[in-house]
Amino acid sequence: MNVEELVREALREQAADQRPTGPGFADRVLSARRRRRTRTFATVAATVAAVVAVAVGVPLLDSGKDDVRPAGVVQQGGIHAHPDQSPPRDLIAAGDAVLAAYYTADTVVKSDTRAVFERTYSLLDPDTGRYEKDTRWSYVAVAPGLKTAAVLERELPARRIGLLDLVTGEVERWIPVAHAVGGLAFSYDGGRLVATTYDENPDLRHKETASAVENGKTVERQMWASSMGSSRTGFSVIDLASAQASWTPVKAGRDISARQDFAFGRTGDTVYSQVIGGRDGLQQFYDLTGGKIDAPADERYLRSDVAARLSPNGRLAALGLTKEVAGSPGRSYSSIRDPRTGKEITKVRGGHLLAWVDDKRLIAWERVTSLEEEYRPQLVLVTIGSDKVVPLSGSREESLERQEWEPLFARR
Incomplete structure (x- = not known):
């Protein structure tokens, strides 16, 4: 069986999967709390019953019916890229993966003997699609x-x-x-x-x-x-x-x-x-x-320092960097494995796999400099079975004195 057939076999029967409670469960509970405040006393009992139904019985059956999230961010499943921005100012997303926030960090001196590594976050505003600093x-x-x-x-x-x-x-x-x-x-x-x-x-x-x-x-x-x-x-x-x-x-x-x-x-x-x-x-x-x-059997071969971990259908495992290929710029490849056996199915572009977009695509850090130059990465979209990369952000400078912007991804 060749690599293409192995990948196809690993991805098969996705539609038949029964996934855990749908994404946004916490949001739906909180949204129900917000709506409850604005309704009249006559509807309180009905609203409470609806909240109980959402919290207890609805998520597995209907994870989207009660969703009040802005359509501009939640419902668009395409690619939102800004390769001219680093750190990003506008929405970066692909499929189900969204750059929900990022942070920078500096060592802040508190006294002669004490300092704190402090993060400063920029959070996605779902209404505007822009990242806003929140200190x-x-x-x-x-x-x-x-x-x-x-x-x-x-x-x-x-x-x-x-x-x-x-x-x-x-x-x-x-x-x-x-x-x-x-x-x-x-x-x-x-x-x-x-x-x-x-x-x-x-x-x-x-x-x-x-x-x-x-x-x-x-x-x-x-x-x-x-x-x-x-x-x-x-x-x-x-x-x-x-x-x-x-x-x-x-x-x-x-x-x-x-x-x-x-x-x-x-x-x-x-x-x-x-x-x-x-x-x-x-x-x-x-x-x-x-x-x-x-x-657990399907997490045995994962690494805690590779953020992507399991694919949405649970049948592929994202592992770490396996090799870098000289060139201008250098190319990096990471391993995609069977999560239960640890056997490598294929390799995919990207030196650091951050988030699954769907069961075949991921977001990764990829080197934009040659191996002879100082390491500098950018966010890219990579696809299993393809050497093509789609730039999503500008390149990030590296520093020993501070943490340059570090992405935090969440699912739609």
Whole structure:
């Protein structure tokens, strides 16, 4: 069987799949709350019943009927590219994948011995299709549906989580937490959050002396470095419809990184965290009681440092960079594998796979410079079975002093 046949076989029967709760579940619950405020007292009982129906029974049967998201962003499935913009000012999207936000980050000195790696987010306004800077938040996660974001205020770890309406820019609801939070991630269906809890800010930096060779001489420089080890204490799983939360203690892994955030597995009944050391991208799975478990069968060969992970139908796994080909510019290729066996099906253009557009296309970082030049990537659309790339953004400069704009993708 050749590569084309393998790809075709891996993609077959997509239409027969039964997927999890449709994207936008969190948005529909919050939208129902907004509408309820504007209706008269005579309709309150009927509205409450409708909300219960949405939260409990509707998502699996009709995930779009009650959707009030702006049609301009949600319903257009084509390609929105701005290869002249870096960082982007206007909507970047392809198929179901939308650049929902991006952030830059700088080391902000607080004292002679203390600094914080602070992010500054720009969020997509679904009404205008433009990215607007919002300096209020230290951490942002965007829900499927592109209408709601979970946010943490500037001081980490935070004692409450905000649910931000991306259309109005206002916090719709605050969820207090018993254990302070430093990181957030939505479940695949958007109905729950996993909040990683910490004793101290996971983005703290301390001064460190490093040696370097300049013009044949060894010189020492002071630099801000991440803390050795982590203050992570566990994770909370929060149901957005009820705001009920359950906290599970989990000790931090043996890791050189202070930030060790959790994320949900595909089905939402497991979480995983990245483990640095030994093999890059290793992931440790846990059940929701905090017990260590083997990775689910279809996530066993994934890497926690490759954001795209499983294809929408769950039959293809996005893996890391496999090779770079010399040229002007250099070409990068990443591996696409069978998620259950780990066997490579094919390779696809792109050095860092960020998000699945559909079951055959992805968004990736791709190098725009030759291997002899300084690395500089741009967002591109790549397709399995094709060497063609479609530029989506301008190229990003790289810097040792700060984090240049980092994209956050969400599904429509």
